[in-house]
Amino acid sequence: MNYEEKLESMGYKLSAQANKRIFEDGVRIGNLIFISGNxxxxxxxxxxxxxxxDTVSMEEAxxxxxxxxxxCLATVRNMMGSLNSIKKIVNIKGYVASTPDFIEQPEVMNEVSAFALEVFGEVGRHSRVSLGASSLPGGTPVEVEIIVEVE
Structure with a gap:
């Protein structure tokens, strides 16, 4: 089973539509792809x-x-044609729109780290940043960006 099939078997569908932003969804430099926040x-x-x-629970976050x-993975697939070109999830950054007294941003992002390992195995082992923010674009409670190494 390839990575995309594994995601689909877990109930996740990769979008084929590109974002309509004034910047790139992802930029490839050598074997690294830097994916913009999603x-x-x-x-x-x-x-x-x-x-x-406040209005978003831990489970929802x-x-x-x-x-x-x-x-983010959909952008990689759209750029490369397949997620199977991923050799390594290098870095994951998570931004959590949270109240000033909320200090569990790492707990929100731990779910993503565990998910990356479940989908990609050792390829999914990565470095990470979890940050709190007073608000995020469009009112989203969480924004994620990644860096991946590809073939």
């Missing part, structure tokens, strides 16, 4: 909106983070 959009619609610790990660 929100938890499903079929182009934000699944969750709000602030973690974790789900949002996984969806945003999958959207």
């Amino acid at each position: 929100a938890a959009k499903v079929d182009g619609v934000l699944k969750y909106q709000g602030i973690v610790g 974790q789900d949002a983070a996984k969806i945003a990660f999958v959207n």
Whole structure:
């Protein structure tokens, strides 16, 4: 089973549509691809909106983070033609829109780290950053960006 089939068997579909932004969805430099930040959009619609610790629960934030990660992977697939070209998930950055007293941003992103390992095995072992923010674009509770090494 390839990576995309594995994601689909877990209930995640990779979007084929490109984002309409004034910057690139991803930039390849040598064997590294830097993927721009993605929100938890499903079929182009934000699944969750709000602030973690206020209107968005931990479970919703974790789900949002996984969806945003999958959207990052969709960009890799759209650029490379297949997720099987991924040799390594190098880095994952997660931004969590949260209340000032919410300090569990790493717990939100732990869900993505575990998910990357579940899908990619050792290829999914990565470095990571988890940051809190007062708000994020469009009201998304979580934004994720990644760096991957490809063939």
